[in-house]
Amino acid sequence: MTELRDARLSRVQFFRMMGGLAVAAAATACSTKTQSTGSTGQGQASAVELRFVGVADQKAPMDELVAAYKQAKPGVTLATSFAPTDQVQTSLRTQLGAGNAPDVHVVYPGSGSAMSMTQIAGAGLLADLSDQAWTQTIPTGFKPAFQKDGKTYIYSAGSSVIGAIYNKKVFQEAGIDAPPTTWTEFLAVCDKLKKAGKTPIALGAQTPWVTQLITYALVPSTVYAKDPTFDDKQAAGQTSFAKSGWREAMEMYLELQKRGFFNDKPNGTTFEQQISMVATGKAAMAIQVSAVLPDFRKSAGNPDDLSMFPVPGADDAAQVWIPAGVVVGLGAAAKGKNLAEAKAFIDFLGKQENINRWAKAIAAIPLTQDASSSIDPAVQSFLPFTKDKAVPFMDQRWPNAEVQPVHFAVIQDLLAGKIKIDEALQKMDEAYAK
Amino acid sequence: MTRQMTTTATPVGRPTAAAGRPRRRFAALSPSWLFAAPALVVYAAVVLYPSLAGMLYAFTDWSGIGADKSFVGLANFQTLLHDEQAMDSIGNTLLLTVAIVVVQNGVGLLLALGVHAKLKSRALLRVIFFAPVVVSPVMVAFLWKYIYNPDPSAGLNGLLGLQIDWLGDPSLALWSIAATVVWQYAGYSMVIFLAGLEGVPRELHEAAMIDGAGTLQRFRYVTWPLLAPALTINLMLSTIGGLKLFDQVFAATNGGPGYATETLSTVLYKQAFVFGKFGYSTAIALVLALFVAAVSLVQVYYLRGREVAQ
Structure with missing residues (x-):
């Protein structure tokens, strides 16, 4: 032990050792670099990853x-x-x-x-x-x-649409033959489903982006059908969320909750649980974007049981518009x-x-x-709207990235009964103005 | 045993052979510094430099992408003072920290006392209680999301016959998250307390017993004072962990419902990566870092004083 402790490493020896290691490391690095250049650079010019x-x-x-x-x-x-x-x-x-x-x-x-x-x-x-x-x-x-x-x-x-993904079997069992085309009909359908012992609408509001879909589904009818130039006016400061049909859309959202049409505790329910509820027939529908239809189909026993219809956000069928976003x-x-x-x-x-x-x-x-384009049968019912009664998803025209997360948060707060619609819209307007 | 431990714990002087050498003019070039040098260089390049360079962004309006940025002085810090959401998140962070520090260390101490006793299965129990610590916090959050399923027939509700919206109720969500953190890290506190308990000399207990002290009195007057170093470490680690809590909150609720579980860390994350305000986010991070450092220093100062007092 004593010899080891006494064994000295002079400073010069130490630097020599370190220098040697550094040269060795550099040499290895250079040789690796040469190899990689050789294989791609000189070989085939088109070998690109x-x-x-x-x-x-x-x-x-x-x-x-x-x-x-x-x-x-x-x-x-x-x-x-x-x-x-x-x-x-x-x-x-x-x-x-x-x-x-x-x-x-x-x-x-x-x-x-x-x-x-x-x-x-x-x-x-x-x-x-x-x-x-x-x-x-x-x-x-x-x-x-x-x-x-x-x-x-x-x-x-292309574009996807937001609408109600529904379980056709559950609708049939509750005696509903055709999807609703007006808001009153929509409420009646939900009522019928509830009486049949089913959750009319599955809502997974714990997953933030899911919270926005019901307002997005209704706002085209309550805002844009009345004023297609709303976005431009909002950008020019001539109107706001609070002064527009956004209020009506949120009232309709909360009416669905008040009537007990959502699953219990939507704020504690996730997107995955929402899928499972509709796919297994525990719930009749979910208001969702068509891009996730394949996920719902994967979870369903029979994928053909699932289809979609536009959510009618107005009582006059002619005033029903849909959200269709890129x-x-x-x-x-x-x-x-x-x-x-x-x-x-x-x-x-x-x-x-x-x-x-x-x-x-x-x-x-x-x-x-x-001629070879095929459109999923589930979204066929949206096609009559796409020409002149469709608006892009609202956030695609918002001026900054803050409005959307604020929208998520206020919806969760509204569902929890923590704030009122006035406060929710005010917060969104404030975020828009940032 | 005890005597040996005490001896090793006391700082021992350097070997006399080294002390006798007359070559201490350049302390920085001594072999010990030279051996540490590569690690220090890497540390400086990977940790110190980026941290210090990062701080500069707190005084700019950089979006996180692109080259556009300008110096804005203290504007980001002024914004922070008027940012209602950030201020609320400080409240949430402090509540979470207090809950975690108190409960995690309380449970950790009880677990340590339990597995320190002469139980047959104590080795197995120690492993079981420590096991959650080695799981990734995000995995734990996802696991608890299933356990916290609001459905009365599933998860914890199903087990206890309850109908509680654990993560969806704004008044409860923060405490539900605190519970998952305690569940995960109580075993960590336990191990540190256990190490402290192992160091309590048996003779002191024997002496106290001869003097007629009961179990509680022996804990109060013998074990507890000697656990002070373990308590210092535990309180400091859990406070720092609580103040910068991110993973569990982000994975379990993402700050929701509404802003009910937003912590300072989730707010700074969102400012940087969701809202694209990198400069402002860095300002929040800087404030958070200084705050954590200040709290830790005060804690160490106070608790170390308590240790010395014995």
Whole structure:
């Protein structure tokens, strides 16, 4: 022991040792680098790996289309990863901030979210896609969701609608033959279902984004049917949430709760529990976005038992409008190393057959349609509205990312009886003005 | 045993061979510093530099993406003072911290006393009580979300025949989350108390018993004062953990219903990643860090004083 303790390491020896280690480490690093350059740089010029980060909703269509792209262009591979919205938002914003964003990544249409096209393109981080052929066919009504200052920055395969996903079997058992077409009929249907011992509407309000869907389903009828230019007027400060049909929509929302049409304790119920209630027939319907229809079908014993109908937000059927928003899309990183290949992949997605495939995988209405486009039978009943009685999801025109989370929170507070509608709308107006 | 432990615990002087060497002119170049140097360099590059550089963002209006940012002075801190939501979240954070510190350490101490006694299955019990600590907090939150199912026939409600909306009732949600944290970390406090209990000399107990002290008196006058170092560590760790609680809240309620369970950490997360206000978020983080440091220092100062007093 004593010899060991006495064994000295002179300073010079110590530095020599450390220096040796450093040289060895550097040599290893350099040799690794040379190897990787050799295999990709000198070999085939087209051997490119694109990185894609998306949200869980995009997995089904991306899996299918990435496989198709591999066939069409074997030299390019796509490394994809998917996660729930919150996580993607956190990691992607960090990567965008640090300047190492994936080549292709999820982008939300319009403005109103921290990952929305307007915000990311505004920071100069999205590549302009305007030179691609498919961008010329974007329907006029959808342009604000795709374009900023006349340039297209996001690809999306089409639109989804918000309505009631319902269990046809439960409706039949309660003696309901056809979906309601007016608000009074809707209340009567709920009443009938309740008397038949079923929960009329499953509501998973613990999952924040689920809270907004009932107001979104009603506001097109209570606000936009009366004034299609509401968004512009609100932006100009001529109107507000509190002064508009938003109040009526929230009153209708709470009327459903007051009449006992929701499951017990909606604030403690999650989206997954909501799905299970409708899929198993414990509840008759859920007001939801059509993009999650495949999730409901997966949980149901017989997927054909499930269908959708527009929620009638007015007593005059002619005044019923629906929410139809561009589905979550993707864009190419403007400063990505493989920008040309990333844009080529998006161009591939923009082909009509691929728009059709993407739309089919998430039960969406294709952005543009041809003879081979198929529209999910469940959303057929929405088609008569899409031409002139549909409005984009409200948040797509909101000026900042704060209004939407405030909307989630005030709905939870309203359901808990903690605040009144006046306060809820005031908070939303305050967030809008920020 | 005890004597040996005391001896090892006392700081021992350096080996005389080293002390005899006349080469202490450059302390920073001594082998001990040189050996620590690589780790210190990595620590400085990975922790210190980013933390200090990050602080600068608190004085800007950076959105988190893009190059646009301008210096805004103390504007972010002024906003914080008038931010109703952030102020409410401070209240929630303090309530959660107090609940967690008191209950977690109370339960931890009881568990430690229980498994310190001569029980046949105490090794197994120690493992069981400590097991939740090694599970990821997010997993624990998801697990408890199922246990807190509001359905009267499911989860905790089904087990106890209750109809409580554990996470959906704004007046209850915060305490439900505190309960999951206590469930997870009581075992952690237990282990630290247990280490303290192992260090209480048996002779003192024997002496007290000869003097006629009962079980409670022996705990009060022998065990409890000697547990002071363990208590200091436990109180400090649980206070810091409570003040910066994020994972469990985020996974269980995301701050809801409404803003009922919003903590300072969830607010700063949302400001950065949901609202795109990175500068403001950093200002909140800075305030939180200073607050945690201040509370910890006061705690250590007070509790260490108590230890010395014995």
